[in-house]
Amino acid sequence: MNVAETIAEARAAVGEARAAGRNVGLVPTMGALHEGHYSLIEASKAACGFTAVSIFVNPTQFGASEDLDGYPRPLEADLAGCEARGVDLAFAPSAAEMYPRPPLTKVMVEQLPDTLCGRSRPGHFAGVCTVVAKLLNIVRPDQVFFGQKDFQQSVIVRRMAADLNFGAEIVVCPTVREADGLAMSSRNAYLTPEQRNQAPALHASLKLADRLLHEGKTASEAIAAVRERLAEHAPDGEIDYVQIVDPETLEDVQKPGGPVVAALAVQLGRARLIDNLRVELGRAEA
Amino acid sequence: MNVAETIAEARAAVGEARAAGRNVGLVPTMGALHEGHYSLIEASKAACGFTAVSIFVNPTQFGASEDLDGYPRPLEADLAGCEARGVDLAFAPSAAEMYPRPPLTKVMVEQLPDTLCGRSRPGHFAGVCTVVAKLLNIVRPDQVFFGQKDFQQSVIVRRMAADLNFGAEIVVCPTVREADGLAMSSRNAYLTPEQRNQAPALHASLKLADRLLHEGKTASEAIAAVRERLAEHAPDGEIDYVQIVDPETLEDVQKPGGPVVAALAVQLGRARLIDNLRVELGRAEA
Numbered sequence: 001m002n003v004a005e006t007i008a009e010a011r012a013a014v015g016e017a018r019a020a021g022r023n024v025g026l027v028p029t030m031g032a033l034h035e036g037h038y039s040l041i042e043a044s045k046a047a048c049g050f051t052a053v054s055i056f057v058n059p060t061q062f063g064a065s066e067d068l069d070g071y072p073r074p075l076e077a078d079l080a081g082c083e084a085r086g087v088d089l090a091f092a093p094s095a096a097e098m099y100p101r102p103p104l105t106k107v108m109v110e111q112l113p114d115t116l117c118g119r120s121r122p123g124h125f126a127g128v129c130t131v132v133a134k135l136l137n138i139v140r141p142d143q144v145f146f147g148q149k150d151f152q153q154s155v156i157v158r159r160m161a162a163d164l165n166f167g168a169e170i171v172v173c174p175t176v177r178e179a180d181g182l183a184m185s186s187r188n189a190y191l192t193p194e195q196r197n198q199a200p201a202l203h204a205s206l207k208l209a210d211r212l213l214h215e216g217k218t219a220s221e222a223i224a225a226v227r228e229r230l231a232e233h234a235p236d237g238e239i240d241y242v243q244i245v246d247p248e249t250l251e252d253v254q255k256p257g258g259p260v261v262a263a264l265a266v267q268l269g270r271a272r273l274i275d276n277l278r279v280e281l282g283r284a285e286a
Numbered sequence: 287m288n289v290a291e292t293i294a295e296a297r298a299a300v301g302e303a304r305a306a307g308r309n310v311g312l313v314p315t316m317g318a319l320h321e322g323h324y325s326l327i328e329a330s331k332a333a334c335g336f337t338a339v340s341i342f343v344n345p346t347q348f349g350a351s352e353d354l355d356g357y358p359r360p361l362e363a364d365l366a367g368c369e370a371r372g373v374d375l376a377f378a379p380s381a382a383e384m385y386p387r388p389p390l391t392k393v394m395v396e397q398l399p400d401t402l403c404g405r406s407r408p409g410h411f412a413g414v415c416t417v418v419a420k421l422l423n424i425v426r427p428d429q430v431f432f433g434q435k436d437f438q439q440s441v442i443v444r445r446m447a448a449d450l451n452f453g454a455e456i457v458v459c460p461t462v463r464e465a466d467g468l469a470m471s472s473r474n475a476y477l478t479p480e481q482r483n484q485a486p487a488l489h490a491s492l493k494l495a496d497r498l499l500h501e502g503k504t505a506s507e508a509i510a511a512v513r514e515r516l517a518e519h520a521p522d523g524e525i526d527y528v529q530i531v532d533p534e535t536l537e538d539v540q541k542p543g544g545p546v547v548a549a550l551a552v553q554l555g556r557a558r559l560i561d562n563l564r565v566e567l568g569r570a571e572a
Contacts, residue, residue: 106396
């Protein structure tokens with residue numbers, strides 16, 4: 001496995017692979033890799049002859065009060081994990097390599113960040129889009145792999161890549177969960193044992209919403225039931241949002257007439273946890 | 287010469303050239319080609335094995351009160367001109383091809399657009415950066431050629447390309463002028479004969495600034511002299527700005543201690559004319 005700390009090294013490694021006729025998959029991560037990330041790596045390896053994983057805790061997507069400094073950075077373990085999974089290139093640049101001077105350029109998507117996580121994390125998705133644009137330009141992948149857990153991110157990045165003609169396909173892979181349903185996340189490490197016991201309520205409440213919507217309940221009714229379930233089973237959690245939205249526009253849907261996404265964010269101790277579930281409702285008949 | 291109206295055609299043509307080992311130059315234009323554009327094409331042909339010219343009047347860089355509808359679009363003549371100069375690919379997409387749905391994504395550079403032309407053209411440079419980002423992703427050139435006449439644009443695009451790691455080199459070529467000094471511009475066609483007679487005063491006044499700065503005058507003194515000269519020789523012109531700025535930061539410079547750029551914009555009838563001159567002052571001795 002090639003480990004690149006500089007953009008030039010990463011470009012050279014990808015360039016060699018391309019010259020050898022291999023197509024290129026990119027898995028962008030902030031490190032602290034878990035089975036969710038490894039499933040993205042598996043998907044890339046299944047589809048592409050060369051898999052690059054970027055490991056970069058991007059400062060520009062963290063708010064001033066967020067967990068940039070405390071975010072876990074177990075680089076040695078991450079590199080060992082990548083090596084074990086057959087990653088071809090691990091690109092782990094420093095912040096100074098990615099931002100050699102104060103960046104003046106921002107890639108921003110309008111509208112789509114005005115809901116869900118974007119509402120309480122102003123500037124977050126501009127930071128994400130900007131660093132993803134940089135990574136796309138450095139690696140020039142054929143396919144890029146994101147997790148469904150970061151649902152809003154995947155919708156926004158896909159729109160950004162299409163609007164700017166990046167030419168890379170954005171592939172969204174299923175959320176990987178612990179046995180009790182908790183979505184895997186690097187931030188789960190922040191949970192105390194008591195909070196960890198409460199955390200599965202997020203997924204359980206989304207499954208409740210799925211059932212209620214299939215039974216014909218409105219979004220408001222489903223959301224109220226989710227909030228009630230969370231209050232009961234995750235009493236230490238502070239709900240940021242519970243929403244039922246259109247999978248493309250992210251607009252709130254009141255009476256679903258087709259697939260929707262039930263999504264929520266809960267602050268549980270130090271961890272801001274997010275999760276979502278695509279609810280496969282059939283389209284209403286004409 | 288290959289003429290592509292779709293992004294897919296353009297990508298295919300460039301891909302073939304690249305597979306044949308040719309490096310790729312891009313000359314982005316809004317058409318209505320003149321000798322200024324052709325000098326960029328010459329520069330590209332001298333440096334690159336394959337030269338692409340894009341011809342696209344980008345609606346997102348025009349303000350509501352600007353000349354989008356009236357902007358000249360002599361496509362046949364432009365294509366003939368490209369063919370005659372040995373261009374390999376003319377990429378002339380429709381607005382619907384470039385913006386198949388309302389674009390939500392913007393590439394914005396901060397600070398640098400807050401002066402010079404950006405001050406009276408809000409959103410202009412975001413439109414420019416966004417369409418240039420699209421063109422860079424479609425063509426993936428090794429070098430991109432811009433004219434010094436659009437000085438602020440070249441500084442902003444260079445910063446954008448560096449910040450986002452586009453990997454293309456931004457090459458800035460000298461302004462091409464009519465015999466009487468008027469900078470070539472597609473908008474010169476808007477001038478009445480009387481306005482055309484006054485227009486050379488722009489370049490003449492910049493040369494005056496150059497002389498005065500070399501004589502040790504301050505920026506304020508030089509600017510006052512430029513304004514006086516314009517009032518006298520281009521009495522129908524409405525001055526938008528006259529500024530002496532740093533070539534990199536675009537900040538106003540009062541007592542130049544190194545190279546500066548004298549820049550101005552004048553509305554002359556229907557035409558908003560811009561021009562600038564790099565003033566090669568030596569650095570002040572320590």
